[in-house]
Amino acid sequence: MDVDQLKEYIQSFNLNNCALGNQGYNRILLQLFGFLGHGKSSFINSCKYALYDKVFTPHAEAAQADGGLTMERKSYPITNNITMVDNRGCSMLNCFETGEIYAQLGNFNPLDQRVEWTKEYEEMLDRLEDVDVEPNFTDITVPIFVYSVKKEIADKEREEIKTFLKNCRDLTGIFPIIVLTHKTSGPFSKFRDMFEGMGAEEIFAVENYTVEDHLKTRGRHLQFLNLIYKVLLDVNFKLKEERNPRKERAERKKFLHRFLHEREQK
Numbered sequence: 037m038d039v040d041q042l043k044e045y046i047q048s049f050n051l052n053n054c055a056l057g058n059q060g061y062n063r064i065l066l067q068l069f070g071f072l073g074h075g076k077s078s079f080i081n082s083c084k085y086a087l088y089d090k091v092f093t094p095h096a097e098a099a100q101a102d103g104g105l106t107m108e109r110k111s112y113p114i115t116n117n118i119t120m121v122d123n124r125g126c127s128m129l130n131c132f133e134t135g136e137i138y139a140q141l142g143n144f145n146p147l148d149q150r151v152e153w154t155k156e157y158e159e160m161l162d163r164l165e166d167v168d169v170e171p172n173f174t175d176i177t178v179p180i181f182v183y184s185v186k187k188e189i190a191d192k193e194r195e196e197i198k199t200f201l202k203n204c205r206d207l208t209g210i211f212p213i214i215v216l217t218h219k220t221s222g223p224f225s226k227f228r229d230m231f232e233g234m235g236a237e238e239i240f241a242v243e244n245y246t247v248e249d250h251l252k253t254r255g256r257h258l259q260f261l262n263l264i265y266k267v268l269l270d271v272n273f274k275l276k277e278e279r280n281p282r283k284e285r286a287e288r289k290k291f292l293h294r295f296l297h298e299r300e301q302k
């Protein structure tokens with residue numbers, strides 16, 4: 037498909053048209069994760085630009101410096117059915133920060149609120165109970181891991197990322213899509229191989245549209261549109277089987293309980 041066809045497909049995608057209908061889901065959440073300053077906010081801006089904008093307007097604020105800018109968990113609807121979520125970037129992927137990310141992925145944290153990392157077991161459990169007052173089980177989460185190929189990676193970090201990606205898969209039923217940013221400024225094929233070796237199924241190397249450089253080209257637009265298109269294929273595939281949103285939420289909760297319990301014991 038070319039740019040216009042992809043745009044049309046994405047903009048008109050409706051969960052009601054999946055093989056067995058929406059099965060109780062009403063929104064696709066593309067949840068972005070990754071280290072500070074690796075280009076999460078810029079990726080959202082790029083997707084919006086590729087989908088709609090005649091003029092480049094940064095919707096999500098992107099940092100000049102080395103990250104830590106996005107502190108809230110902010111949502112950006114990109115179509116009637118698809119919303120992108122800019123999660124707070126983390127500095128490491130140790131079990132302290134990943135616990136919070138799993139809570140976000142499981143949708144146990146409200147959207148559009150500031151994210152505080154907490155390692156307190158009791159506090160996390162209390163929060164899980166609190167959100168049960170108004171449980172959210174109508175979102176399909178697709179995890180997206182954003183990584184800049186400009187950054188070096190240590191062996192320890194590699195292991196942490198691998199565990200993290202596998203946990204995200206177990207939690208959401210979809211292996212995180214890998215977005216390698218700054219593709220023209222680093223050895224992106226090295227990172228592509230590395231993530232493939234970790235089990236990644238979809239890896240996209242992109243040069244984000246930024247305030248400094250948003251020269252629109254067909255190839256650049258296609259990077260973002262093809263990625264969203266692949267996400268929709270994943271969702272279609274998932275919804276070919278009978279699903280039970282409430283039960284899936286319960287499973288996610290069990291996963292999180294187990295994770296927090298093990299972390300506490302460590």
Ligand SMILES: Nc1nc2c(ncn2[C@@H]2O[C@H](COP(=O)(O)OP(=O)(O)OP(=O)(O)O)[C@@H](O)[C@H]2O)c(=O)[nH]1
Pocket residue numbers: 070071072073074075076077078079097098099100101102103104105106107124125126217218219242243244245246247
């Ligand atoms: N050249 C280039 N610059 C990029 C790319 N992606 C992001 N940037 C720049 O890198 C800086 C950080 O990008 P952000 O999008 O703010 O990163 P983030 O992951 O949202 O950062 P936090 O919210 O602070 O965690 C900004 O100055 C962006 O303009 C890219 O693919 N290529």
Ligand SMILES: [Mg+2]
Pocket residue numbers: 076077078097098099105106122
């Ligand atoms: Mg950001």
